[in-house]
Amino acid sequence: MTSYFLQAFIYLVAAVITVPIARRLGLGSVLGYLVAGVVIGPVLHLVGDETEAIQHFAEFGVVMMLFLVGLELEPKSLWAMKAKLFGLGGIQLLLTTIAITFIALELGQPFSVSLTIGLIFSLSSTAIVLQSFQEKGLEQTEGGKNAFSVLLFQDIAVIPMLALIPLLALPELMAAGNTADASAHNYSLVDGLPAWLYAIVIMGSVAVVTVGGHFLSRPLFKYVASSGLREIFTATSLMLMVGIAALMSLVGLSPALGAFLAGVMLANSEFRHELKSNIEPFKGLLLGLFFITVGAGIDMQLLTEKPMIILALTVGVMLIKAVILSIVTLLFRIQGQNRWLFSLSLAQAGEFGFVLLNFSSQNSVLPPELVEILSLVVAFSMFLTPALFILFSHVILPAYTNKSNRRQPDSIDDYGTVIIAGIGRFGQIVNRLLLANNIKTVVLDVRAEQIDNMRRIGTQAYFGDAARPSMLHTAGIDKASMLVIAINDKEAAIEIVKYVKHAFPRVKVLSRAFDRGHGYRLRQSGANFIVSETYHSALAMGAEALRSLGIHAVQAERQVAAYKHIEDKQSDTLYEAWLDDASGERIDNNYIKLFIQLEELIQQALKEAEQEANSVLHAKEQDPQARVMDKEQ
Known part of the structure; x- marks a missing residue:
């Protein structure tokens, strides 16, 4: 037990130290997590063999992230983006797979190996891209929306990839005994099934997630919410996530895709905001842990043995993907800074690359030594992605902003x-x-x-x-x-x-x-x-809130008037205190004391206004003529 506490402490300390520094320097939290992983892993060797196991656990953060993305999309909205989803995403994946497969063939790899590599590197990192978009406020840009369409299509495409890769097994690897470990399939429901039955199982699983998310989840959440225990609602949210991930894994599908479909089905649910608030903290923590494990899992020995090969492959893959993405932007008329954002943000390999590489090794498609090299390429491409976002934010975006400002x-x-x-x-x-x-x-x-x-x-x-x-x-x-x-x-x-x-x-x-x-x-x-x-709109909202809760309109208006009167009366005093502060921060102890006094005066004035309003209302109730006039008004 002590070892688990120590390992957890090391990961948390690394994140607490490096991530705030990275954010303060404008580098983003993703790069901070990656650097933290490199420091505690290859540099200081504070963590070891448990990194790979933790990475599989941390990948659950990607599942949660796709669920939260689905919560923001109604089925109608998802259908509206079908053209970009299958057009942008399909063309990008097809062209990238063809290009990388061709290059791998030219480098002497067999066709099955080349095709597998092409499929793996056609994917991008949903975790890094969406996290970076959120931090930099790029989700609603044209480039951000188009990139999201491609990422979503890629997550869907993982399903046929998992079905195709075992068919590409190399006879020599199978003969050498490099078949998939039997323990990897102990918990599979689809092993040995014929193709037609496997297809039925897949469709049934997707139906369970979509239909269950729409019809069965609401009664469940209503039942749990009736208990009034927030921790049970949180437990139910996590249960839903774990159940979806387990079901998708049992039938060989992407847990992230299942979570996304469930999120879309719950997008119209009255429990949507509660689900989001419960899952968001777990998502952020697990994604951060995932990025740390990527940095910690870098094989420094292999890197020192073959640095130029790994660097050349990483830069080559990212360059090829960026060029193809640029071509796609021309086909779909994505212009200006959005074209650069789209091309640079998706140029890396993705977290599903690790999953598919291990899956390919288990199914005798890729030799273990090649998997080790390609895993480093995936990791380094993810490591370089924050630098591309920095390039976009500090070089490309200002250039286009200045260009737009050249208008006379x-x-x-x-x-x-x-x-x-x-x-x-x-x-x-x-x-x-x-x-x-x-x-x-x-x-x-x-x-x-x-x-x-x-x-x-x-x-x-x-x-x-x-x-x-x-x-x-x-x-x-x-x-x-x-x-x-x-x-x-x-x-x-x-x-x-x-x-x-x-x-x-x-x-x-x-x-x-x-x-x-x-x-x-x-x-x-x-x-x-x-x-x-926001001052007057907030006062208007507060007054409406009081009226909606049954407070008489006279009392609500008097309290608003009392609030404004005290605020106006004390504004000069607070301003003078603010001016007198020589520290530069403008919020010294004297100012804080006066602000507290303002709060007390406001509370006292509101109580007096309430009493005065009650007196007026009581007088009207005693005066029949006043009651009649009040009703007429």
């Missing part, structure tokens, strides 16, 4: 009373209110596509960066009476306020603030009026 600012010859910097949702509302009252505006935005969208719906807007003094002069800041700042850049908003209040002090500046601290900085810079983007 519009010339403006029609000035207005108010200049609005930023025409997003916030700026649009302000602009509509002003135009409705016949107040002429000049709208500026640095996003060319947003300007074009506004013009399509008949809103006059100009392309230009309001943070540049020259653009403000072009927009007529010297003739305007007011400037409304509604841009998304905090620092740029502050710089605009400073410049305008210095150069044109008569111009009234109204600005949106993202939070209290940003509001203080805008006020310090000279803004005349500041509003938090």
Whole structure:
């Protein structure tokens, strides 16, 4: 037992130290986990033979991740993406398999070995790509969505690969006794079955997962939820995952695919959010553990013996896949930065590569010495993937951003009373209110596509960066009476306020603030009026919540008014305390003390407002005429 505690402690310490450092340096958590594995494995030799066993356990994180992805997709949404799923995914897998098979044949490998290698390296890493997309906010980009379609198709394609690979067995390997170990099939339901019966078993298993996920899971979760025990609901969620993985493994299918199908079936379930919150922590931890085992499992002895071969194979595979992916982007008209994101993110081999390599060795398709080399190629391609994301984020994306910003600012010859910097949702509302009252505006935005969208719906807007003094002069800041700042850049908003209040002090500046601290900085810079983007909407939501819970409308409105009154009354005091802090952090003990006092004052005011409202309501109940008027209102 002590050895298990020590091993767990080593893995956790490695993750705790390296991952925050990697995130702080902008390298992403995946690279942090991989580096942690290399340090405790090949470098310090703190972990050993148990790494492979732990890796098989940690692969369950991929199963959970696909389940969570499925929860975000309704069957209707999945059907809508069928063209990209089978078009993008199918063409990518076919072209990659053909290209790598041909190269392996040219290197002297038999056809069955070459085809197996081509199939294995046609897959990409679902775990690394989706995790990196999530961390960098790339899931909703065109490149991210197309990459997800390919990854999903690849996970589906693992099923026929598992069925095909045993048919490619080499007679000489079988004769040498390198057949699959009998223990590997002790828990299989499909060994020895004829092809037609095997197909029926597969379809039946898929039907059990899909039909069960749709019809049987709801009564189960309702029964468990009625107990009121959160830990039992968590246990049920894990039971569902383990059961799906076990069933899929028993019939030789991909557990990740089964989990994805179950997630899709539960996408409309009322328990979807609860399932997600229960499984998310386990998914993140197991995926991190999986990446650590990839780094720890690198065979340094083999690497030192054949470094150039392994490096050449790794770079060659990634280059071939990137080129083929680029060709696919041309066929499907994926352009610009999305083309680069799609090509670079899928250029590595995937975690299923380890599974298929072991499966191929057990079924006498690939010799063990070749499996060892190819396993290193898979691991190193995954290890290099975070570097490709860094290349995209720091080189390619800025290049396209700068290119899009090369559009020349519009010339403006029609000035207005108010200049609005930023025409997003916030700026649009302000602009509509002003135009409705016949107040002429000049709208500026640095996003060319947003300007074009506004013009399509008949809103006059100009392309230009309001943070540049020259653009403000072009927009007529010297003739305007007011400037409304509604841009998304905090620092740029502050710089605009400073410049305008210095150069044109008569111009009234109204600005949106993202939070209290940003509001203080805008006020310090000279803004005349500041509003938090969430303040009033949060108050409106709070009032509606009170009314929906049966609180009388009079009482709800009085409490909202009391909250606003105390907040406005104390804002100057908090601002002065914020200004007095010389530490640079602007949140010293005095400020915290005043903030606590503000919270206490708000609570006291809300109680007084409640008592006052109750008195008013009681008086109305005693006055018949007042009750009648209240009903009429």
